[in-house]
Amino acid sequence: DTGVSQDPRHKITKRGQNVTFRCDPISEHNRLYWYRQTLGQGPEFLTYFQNEAQLEKSRLLSDRFSAERPKGSFSTLEIQRTEQGDSAMYLCASSPPGLGETQYFGPGTRLLVL
């Protein structure tokens, strides 16, 4: 059973650079979520997709952030002009459709902006 995978696992970048993260969900899951987790906090919701449609975005997702899921399978999260405040763990999760379904999380991508 293949779980949720994320790539890269770690990313160090300089302020002002662009970065892109990839998430591959569990294959039969049509819902995909992105969360951000900073040190000492629980994950915070960023955005979610049902198939290829992006159905909700958090206020945390500034104009510098964009997420896509072009064919309803893998997803990418891009951060443009990174800032030091973007340093965090970026978690991806997927779930089947339906109320109360479990979200299965990937290992995360840890971003450090210098």
Added chain:
Amino acid sequence: AQSVTQPDIHITVSEGASLELRCNYSYGATPYLFWYVQSPGQGLQLLLKYFSGDTLVQGIKGFEAEFKRSQSSFNLRKPSVHWSDAAEYFCAVGATEYGNKLVFGAGTILRVKS
């Protein structure tokens, strides 16, 4: 708006002792409630969830949780803690209006003394 409070930032217990981690939530409708565990540098693993029905929920690794609507609580328990249980534990409520996005508490770090 939904919110989750985990009052204890850190808890230390001796190996073999019982454990209770507290979680209080705020949500207008019947909640879907989850407990996840996170080891350092890892993603989140589901321990158990409450969807409906029996308010005492059994999970993996010998954990259980009890949903108490009158107290808006969903506390996690384990009768005998093992050293391998040391990790960070997150309680979350599922917001069904938004594709089941999860709202997490800040987490409780569990330390186990040998």
